Amino acid sequence: MRRTPLTRGSSRGPRTGRYDGRFALLLIAPAFFFYTVFLVLPLFGTVVIGFTDWTGINFATLRFTGLENFIQMAGDEFFWVALRNSFLFVICCLIFQVGIALLFAIILESGPRFARLFRSIFFVPFVISLVVVGILFNFLLDPTLGIVDILLRSIGLDGPKYGWLGTTTLNVFVVIAVHIWRDFGFTMFLLIAGLQAIPRELQESARLDGASPWQLSTRITIPLLREVLVVAAVITSISAMRVFDLVYTLTGGGPYHSSETVVTYIYQLGLGGARTQHGYATAIALVLVLIILAMSTLQFSLARAGRGAVTS
Secondary structure, three states, X not given: OOOOOOOOOOOOOOOOOHHHHHHHHHHHHHHHHHHHHHHXXXXXXXXXXXXXXXXXXXXXXXXXXXOHHHHHHHOOHHHHHHHHHHHHHHHXXXXXXXXHHHHHHHHHHOOOOOHHXXXXXXXXXXXXOHHHHHXXXXXXXXXXXXXXXXXXXXXXXXXXXXXXXXXXXXXXHHHHHHHHHHHHHHHHHHHHHHHHOOOHHHHHHHHHOOOOHHHHHHHHHHHHXXXXXXXXXXXXXXXXXXXXXXXXXXXXXXXOOOOOOHHHHHHHHHHHXXXXXXXXXXXXXXXXXHHHHHHHHHHHHHHXXXXXXXXX
């Protein structure tokens, strides 16, 4: 018996071609709609507002000013103080948070007693809200009722004259220390996950060849952990550059803008004052995004260059 060949439009054959394309578009349409409305359009609007002097209240007052906001930024003393503090956050977190997390990750992964207990203890601060952490340390560092100053006075020492958070040369470092304490556990867990992916055979072979713990860490563990370290460094840098909650609850950016960061300064300009400068705050936000992208690109580029040097 002669069979009828299945054509592209036959109802008996697999439904391919234009029908499948339309059906796929129908499936992705809701996601595309929300992506456009809640991400693409606000992003485009943010870029546009960065070139205006809009106050954030009435669109009738919106006026395009070109590069005026960026010119104002170049001469804004408070912006440069905030940018300096943000970079200070990044540098200190990269050195201490990632460095100490790496040290503790290597120690805990070597299998000491109660290692799981210590992992849990170190991770607990990370799951606490930053606002709660800020309120907690506000109480602990209070110059009259805080436990830190009470302990210092019990051994005959005095804390700073204007308090730990009221001294303009000290408060930013106190906030950085609290930030490192809070995020340290997450970085440590990330590095522990990387350590667990390193083949045990390499470490055992090095031990049999007489490698010391220092040689084992510097010549095998850390080089093989390079990619995880880069990821940890990028996450740490972005988190430090965009810190807001902790600074706002501990110092509010003061006194005299001494502990201001770029994000808290954006908040003060765009939402915190009686006379908002939404356009100027948005321009600073655009610069912050470019800085974060540049930092991440630089770190990944250095990691690729280092990996190429190691493999060659």
